[in-house]
Structures are given as structure tokens and as C-alpha cells.
Amino acid sequence: xxxxxxxxxxVIVGGGICGLATALAxxxxxxxxxxxxxxxxxxxxxxxxxxxxxxxxxxxxxGVAAKLRQTCTEIPSGVFISVAEGKCRESELPLGKxxxxxxxRMELMKALTEELPVESVYLGCRAVSIVLDPLTSNxxxxxxxxxxxxxxIVIGCDGVNSIISKFVGVNSxxxxxxxxxxxxxxxxxxxxxxxxxxxYSSNDVTLGQLPVTDKLVYWFLxxxxxxxxxxxxxxxxxxxxxxxxxxIKGFPEEIVELVKNTEPKALYLTELRYRAPWDLVRxxxxxxxxxxxxxxxHAMCPFISQGGGASLEDAVVLARCLSEKLKQxxxxxxxxxxxxxxxxxxxxxRMRVFWLSLQTYFVGLAQDNTSKxxxxxxxxxLILVFGDQRSHTDYDCGRL
Numbered sequence: 001x002x003x004x005x006x007x008x009x010x011v012i013v014g015g016g017i018c019g020l021a022t023a024l025a026x027x028x029x030x031x032x033x034x035x036x037x038x039x040x041x042x043x044x045x046x047x048x049x050x051x052x053x054x055x056x057x058x059x060x061x062x063g064v065a066a067k068l069r070q071t072c073t074e075i076p077s078g079v080f081i082s083v084a085e086g087k088c089r090e091s092e093l094p095l096g097k098x099x100x101x102x103x104x105r106m107e108l109m110k111a112l113t114e115e116l117p118v119e120s121v122y123l124g125c126r127a128v129s130i131v132l133d134p135l136t137s138n139x140x141x142x143x144x145x146x147x148x149x150x151x152x153i154v155i156g157c158d159g160v161n162s163i164i165s166k167f168v169g170v171n172s173x174x175x176x177x178x179x180x181x182x183x184x185x186x187x188x189x190x191x192x193x194x195x196x197x198x199x200y201s202s203n204d205v206t207l208g209q210l211p212v213t214d215k216l217v218y219w220f221l222x223x224x225x226x227x228x229x230x231x232x233x234x235x236x237x238x239x240x241x242x243x244x245x246x247x248i249k250g251f252p253e254e255i256v257e258l259v260k261n262t263e264p265k266a267l268y269l270t271e272l273r274y275r276a277p278w279d280l281v282r283x284x285x286x287x288x289x290x291x292x293x294x295x296x297x298h299a300m301c302p303f304i305s306q307g308g309g310a311s312l313e314d315a316v317v318l319a320r321c322l323s324e325k326l327k328q329x330x331x332x333x334x335x336x337x338x339x340x341x342x343x344x345x346x347x348x349x350r351m352r353v354f355w356l357s358l359q360t361y362f363v364g365l366a367q368d369n370t371s372k373x374x375x376x377x378x379x380x381x382l383i384l385v386f387g388d389q390r391s392h393t394d395y396d397c398g399r400l
Contacts, residue, residue: 004147008034011141011151013127013164015042017049017105018294018311019157020112023120024062025319028400031326035116036143038126038158042109047182047266048218049105050210052393053098055309061316061400064111072101073211075197083202086250093199096390100197102210102218104184108308130154130167132288137335139290153338154290155318157311160273162296168287173273173299177368179225179234180302181244181269182218183262190214192254200255204369205247207255219258220302223247224370225271234271237264272301277358280350289335291342293318298353303363306356306392313397314349320400321345352395359386 010026012019015037023033051059051068059065078093113121126144133140139154156164160173185191193211200207207221221244233239244259275283275298285292294311325341362385365378382389 005150006147007150009151010034010153010155011036011139011149012155012157013141014156014158014162014294014296015039015121015123016157016159016294017108017112017308018296018314019155020109020116020121021058021062021312021315022155022157022293022318024064024112024115025315025400026322027116027120028061028063029319029323031319031323033120033155034149035121036125036127037121037123038144040124042113042121042123047105047184047268048210048212048220049103049108049308050305051099051101051103052305052309053096053100054306054393054395054397055312056099056101058309058312058316058397061397062112062115062312064115067111068103068107069101071107071213072103073195073213075100075102075195075210077195078197078199081198081200083200083251088200088252093197094390095197096393098393102212104212104216127158127163130164130290132290137288139288152289152334153322153342156290156292156296157294159295160299162292164290165292165296168284168290168292170283170285170292170297171275171279173275175225176272176274176301176364177225177370178222178301178364179229179269179271181221181223181240181267183220183259183268184212184266185217185219185258185262187215187217191217193217200248200251202248202250204367206367207248207251209255209258217258219262221247221259222272222303222367224368229269230271234269237267240267240269243269272364273299274301274361275299275357277354277361280354280357285346285350286339286342289338289342291318291345297349298357300353300357300360301364303360303367304356304392306360310353310356313352313395316397316400317348318345320398321348356392359389359392362386 010033012035080093082089129142141149198209293314321341321344325337329337362381365374
């Protein structure tokens with residue numbers, strides 16, 4: 001972007017799933033926006049994304065669900081497998097009601113991007129600061145190359161380490177005591193795992209395995225975070241594979257082979273950061289006509305696989321709230337009406353993301369065998385607060 005100064009109506013900071021979905025939701029309502037993505041290419045870190053019924057409802061509203069269903073297998077049932085002393089004990093893994101599939105994250109990004117005008121997504125554009133214009137109260141967004149964007153509305157979809165979150169006053173994310181490894185394993189012929197979601201648990205280690213297609217399997221592993229996981233070693237496929245194989249000693253041989261045969265470029269190891277559930281209750285989320293969505297609003301650990309689905313819900317709700325008020329704003333009262341729309345969005349999303357974050361937090365504690373107190377707190381919280389632990393998938397974000 002070579003222009004030193006420009007004016008825009010709506011700027012979305014971050015071109016991940018939430019940013020692209022928000023741009024598409026606005027476009028479906030006839031509203032133009034500009035997406036700024038700091039990377040030179042669209043981000044697809046994380047390999048796979050588990051999409052549950054609530055996420056599919058949002059994708060249906062965005063108009064890309066039918067296309068995405070053609071890229072992945074439906075998963076009708078699950079198996080919980082307890083591993084102890086080299087032996088496995090199986091039981092049913094309840095999946096809730098409705099559609100469950102595992103998507104390639106890049107397929108989702110591609111489906112969203114294809115529905116947007118090419119000129120609406122700007123790559124290699126990193127926002128470095130934001131203030132409110134003292135005269136107009138509109139956001140002024142500065143980019144890394146010195147470009148100043150005078151916007152009417154800024155939507156922060158810039159992830160866990162969001163500068164927009166800091167601006168509106170959201171507390172910084174916290175580091176969880178576990179880390180996650182994710183990978184894709186490709187099979188030349190059809191794999192033998194069928195169409196089930198398999199979830200293995202052994203001491204401090206959990207491993208989930210889901211088919212994407214009949215030749216592609218997605219897996220994720222969570223274990224206790226170590227100091228080495230926070231060093232540069234976390235980017236080394238050799239270290240990631242070695243640490244993963246060490247963690248799954250005693251697991252079935254087919255799972256060991258699954259991890260061994262993962263392509264190095266399809267391996268990711270990440271520390272887990274989250275916004276504390278109690279912070280979400282009191283956070284502002286809006287300042288002037290600046291608001292946050294996705295991980296910038298409610299970063300959560302992946303234990304109930306709702307980060308992506310919740311971000312899609314954000315996009316639908318935000319676009320719906322904005323479109324209703326922007327119609328009225330053409331007759332006057334611009335900023336006031338926009339702020340009302342953003343407040344309505346925040347009200348609708350706050351308790352939804354609080355409950356998701358709280359359940360995720362309790363599940364993480366329940367998996368933590370390093371502290372009996374934390375584990376007991378997690379288990380008690382799940383039993384007392386979340387009787388039906390799959391009800392989070394029943395949520396419907398409504399029509400766009």
C-alpha cells in the first residue's frame with residue numbers, strides 16, 4: 001500500500017478466519033470493507049479446524065457451507081479410548097446433535113476469500129497503532145509503512161496478540177499450562193480409521209484423531225508445556241515429532257505411525273493462550289467506533305474446539321447489528337448509531353463467549369494431572385456448571 005493517507009468506511013484488522021468471515025458477512029449485507037493482513041500470504045496456521053453444528057449454521061449464513069461440505073467427510077460418531085499400561089479401553093464419545101466435520105483450515109480461508117473482491121484484502125499491511133481523532137472521534141489507524149488510515153469503523157480481528165484489543169482495554173491473554181501439537185497425515189490409499197472421531201487419553205496426554213477425507217487424517221495432541229516448547233525448538237519439525245512420540249509412548253502402534261508419518265510442513269506446535277473467562281464478563285470490547293471479534297475478543301484454548309466456530313458467529317452477529325443501524329445512519333446520527341450497533345453486538349456475544357471460555361477453562365484444568373487441586377476444580381466445575389457438556393454446539397447465531 002503506497003498511499004500515505006486515505007479514508008475508509010470500515011477497516012478490518014486481521015485477515016484470518018474471523019477477519020475474512022466478517023468482511024464476507026458485511027458484503028452479504030451490501031456493506032464494503034477493507035481487510036488488512038500483516039502476513040504476505042493468508043494465514044492458515046493450525047492445519048485443521050473442527051467445525052461443529054453451531055459453526056456450520058454460521059457458515060450457512062455466510063453462503064459457503066455447501067462448498068466446504070464437498071471438501072470433507074461427515075463424522076457421525078466418536079470413541080473415547082483410555083490408554084493405560086499399553087492397554088486400551090473404549091467407550092462412546094458423545095458428539096452432540098448435528099453436523100460435525102473437520103476442515104482443512106486453508107480450504108475455509110479459500111472459500112471465504114473467493115467470495116470477496118480481490119481489491120478488498122490487503123496483504124503485508126501491519127497495523128502498529130490506533131487512536132481516536134480528537135476532532136471527529138473517528139479511528140486513526142497507522143500502518144508499519146507510515147500509511148495513515150482515517151476510518152469510520154475499525155474491527156479488530158487481529159488474534160491473540162491484538163493491538164486493537166489493547167486499545168479498547170481488553171486484558172492481555174494468559175499462558176495456559178499445556179501446549180498443543182497439530183498435524184495432517186496423508187495416506188496413499190484409503191486410511192483404515194473410518195469416519196469416527198477418536199479421542200485418546202493417558203495421564204497428562206490427550207490425542208484426538210479425525211478424518212478429513214478418506215486419505216487425509218487430522219490429529220491434535222495436548223500435553224504439559226515445557227520450557228523447550230517456548231524456545232525456537234517449537235518451530236523445528238524434528239523436535240515436534242520427537243516430543244510427540246515421547247508423549248504417546250504406550251499408545252497403539254497405528255497412532256504412533258500416524259504421528260511418525262506426518263509431513264514436516266504440516267506440523268505445528270503452539271503454546272496455548274487464553275483470555276480469562278472472568279475478564280470477559282467485565283471487558284469493554286468497544287471504544288468509540290472500534291470493536292474486537294474472534295481471538296482478539298475471546299481467545300480460548302482448543303479443548304472444546306470452539307475458537308473457529310465462535311469467530312464465525314461473531315462475524316454474523318456483528319454484520320447483522322451494523323447493517324440495521326447503518327441504514328438509519330444515512331439519515332443522520334452516524335457515530336452514535338454505530339456505537340449503539342457495536343454495543344448491541346457486544347451484549348449479544350458477551351455471555352456466549354463467557355460460557356464457552358469457562359467450559360474450555362474447566363476442561364483444561366480437568367486434564368491437568370500436575371495439580372490435584374486444579375484437576376478437582378476442573379472436574380467439579382464441569383459437573384456442577386455444565387451438566388450437558390455438548391450443549392455449546394446447539395447455539396444458533398441467527399440469520400444474517
